[in-house]
Amino acid sequence: MTRTVAAQPFGYPFDLATTALLIIDMQRDFVEPGGFGASLGNDVVPLQAIIPTVQRVLQAWRDAGGFVVHTREGHRPDLSDCPPAKRERGQPSLRIGDVGPMGRVLIRGEPGHAIVPELAPIDGELVIDKPGKGAFYATPLNEALQAKGITHLVVMGVTTEVCVQTTMREANDRGYSCLLVEDGTASYFPAFKDATLAMIRAQGAIVGWTAPSQALLDALHA
Ligand code: C5J
Numbered sequence: 001m002t003r004t005v006a007a008q009p010f011g012y013p014f015d016l017a018t019t020a021l022l023i024i025d026m027q028r029d030f031v032e033p034g035g036f037g038a039s040l041g042n043d044v045v046p047l048q049a050i051i052p053t054v055q056r057v058l059q060a061w062r063d064a065g066g067f068v069v070h071t072r073e074g075h076r077p078d079l080s081d082c083p084p085a086k087r088e089r090g091q092p093s094l095r096i097g098d099v100g101p102m103g104r105v106l107i108r109g110e111p112g113h114a115i116v117p118e119l120a121p122i123d124g125e126l127v128i129d130k131p132g133k134g135a136f137y138a139t140p141l142n143e144a145l146q147a148k149g150i151t152h153l154v155v156m157g158v159t160t161e162v163c164v165q166t167t168m169r170e171a172n173d174r175g176y177s178c179l180l181v182e183d184g185t186a187s188y189f190p191a192f193k194d195a196t197l198a199m200i201r202a203q204g205a206i207v208g209w210t211a212p213s214q215a216l217l218d219a220l221h222a
């Protein structure tokens with residue numbers, strides 16, 4: 001059954017059976033004080049603010065029986081998958097792998113690497129650990145989606161202009177039709193979020209579509 005979300009720049013048609021909900025990096029390291037995002041000097045409050053919206057959409061998607069994928073950015077404890085250029089850049093208060101209030105920053109298995117409890121994955125949902133910003137780089141995501149016959153991605157998460165946008169561009173180049181939920185994504189920089197939404201849907205949805213969560217929920221309940 002095809003449903004259509006009232007989206008920009010025009011309606012987004014999708015079939016639940018061939019669409020995955022993709023939630024990017026809703027990890028304590030980005031959303032809570034003391035994590036990677038905060039170590040870079042960012043205010044995490046705008047990211048925390050989207051949790052109830054992401055939770056509402058996630059619950060509706062689960063209730064409808066849709067497939068869910070969560071991603072987590074992070075590195076192996078020995079940092080073998082962390083390019084030195086990534087670790088050494090800038091002047092953060094804590095570098096990747098340093099010990100902070102939520103364990104080693106951006107390291108798999110540490111408390112800060114976990115997805116926030118409100119959005120914790122449940123049985124049957126796919127969790128993709130990624131070393132980069134894009135969820136397709138050095139991960140099995142594409143193969144997993146292909147195996148399930150997924151052609152469309154509904155995307156939420158953080159941060160809009162970094163991991164979300166990078167992943168949407170990677171997905172677009174692989175042939176997926178992507179919708180970004182406008183109030184289900186956030187940036188430490190509101191102007192970057194606005195610019196990203198605009199550039200994604202420009203030129204006839206050159207990267208994808210955007211829509212408010214209510215428009216997606218209306219389509220799911222139609
Ligand atoms: C960043 C992300 N911003 N998940 N990661 O470094 O967007």
